[in-house]
Amino acid sequence: MKYELDTIPVWDALRAETECALCLLERRSRNNALRYFLGPAVMAPEVRVQTNQRGFAPHNLRLLAKDQNKLGLALLAHTRLKTLRAHLAARSAKLENLASKVSTKTGPGAAWASKPVVATQAREFANYLRQQEKDCLIDEKVGNDLERYCYTVLQLWKEDPDFRRTWEAGKGLCLHHMPSVLEMAAAVLDARRLGEFLVGFLALQNTNLARVENDLLGFTQTFDSTHSREITGNTVAALNRALQKTSGEFQEYQEESKARRGPLLGAH
Numbered sequence: 203m204k205y206e207l208d209t210i211p212v213w214d215a216l217r218a219e220t221e222c223a224l225c226l227l228e229r230r231s232r233n234n235a236l237r238y239f240l241g242p243a244v245m246a247p248e249v250r251v252q253t254n255q256r257g258f259a260p261h262n263l264r265l266l267a268k269d270q271n272k273l274g275l276a277l278l279a280h281t282r283l284k285t286l287r288a289h290l291a292a293r294s295a296k297l298e299n300l301a302s303k304v305s306t307k308t309g310p311g312a313a314w315a316s317k318p319v320v321a322t323q324a325r326e327f328a329n330y331l332r333q334q335e336k337d338c339l340i341d342e343k344v345g346n347d348l349e350r351y352c353y354t355v356l357q358l359w360k361e362d363p364d365f366r367r368t369w370e371a372g373k374g375l376c377l378h379h380m381p382s383v384l385e386m387a388a389a390v391l392d393a394r395r396l397g398e399f400l401v402g403f404l405a406l407q408n409t410n411l412a413r414v415e416n417d418l419l420g421f422t423q424t425f426d427s428t429h430s431r432e433i434t435g436n437t438v439a440a441l442n443r444a445l446q447k448t449s450g451e452f453q454e455y456q457e458e459s460k461a462r463r464g465p466l467l468g469a470h
């Protein structure tokens with residue numbers, strides 16, 4: 203697969219010195235996608251064809267619902283629901299037909315109606331609904347952006363000594379985003395560079411995981427009267443840093459900090 207370089211946002215995210223540059227890039231990418239789908243795209247027929255056929259995952263819909271553009275979301279949701287209901291109608295009718303036969307044991311085909319037949323159809327219906335929930339246009343955009351950013355990280359690491367120094371002096375990545383970089387490194391680096399990158403990256407990750415673990419221990423000890431740890435801003439923030447390091451940035455935290463600064467989908 204061919205990827206494009208996108209160096210400016212990657213450099214900006216690394217210079218921000220957060221616990222994970224990809225968390226920051228993912229947040230920006232998601233906010234761009236949220237703005238896109240509630241912006242002029244709402245009235246674009248080609249976009250509506252897409253949003254009618256494929257919706258948004260619940261975690262993205264929750265963020266869209268917090269935006270002030272209620273009419274935009276209502277228009278999207280209305281035609282999506284209309285399309286979805288048309289797709290559901292045939293499946294629903296088939297399941298209902300089988301269910302009524304097995305429940306009453308009367309009517310055409312009732313003799314062969316059995317629980318396994320109905321159960322299989324019910325599971326297929328459930329799978330279809332689950333698939334609709336997972337097939338998300340916003341997650342697809344964010345996923346494509348993240349692949350491009352991972353590719354850019356590795357190209358910059360390979361080509362730009364200044365980037366390599368900044369990367370190696372940084373705080374590494376969270377464990378949620380680490381797999382994406384490992385996979386991209388395996389895909390795009392030659393043997394020698396892959397080895398070199400992995401040695402440095404694993405050491406960087408170990409150093410920074412040990413740091414947040416140690417800071418977290420310090421935070422827990424501030425609750426223990428036998429320790430006289432001083433409570434500082436650094437100690438209080440240790441829990442959030444550790445949670446981000448293990449699981450990626452929590453959108454709730456960002457929403458709260460954004461709420462203090464201004465509109466949810468405001469510019470970053």
Ligand SMILES: [Zn+2]
Binds near residue numbers: 376
């Ligand atoms: Zn991350």
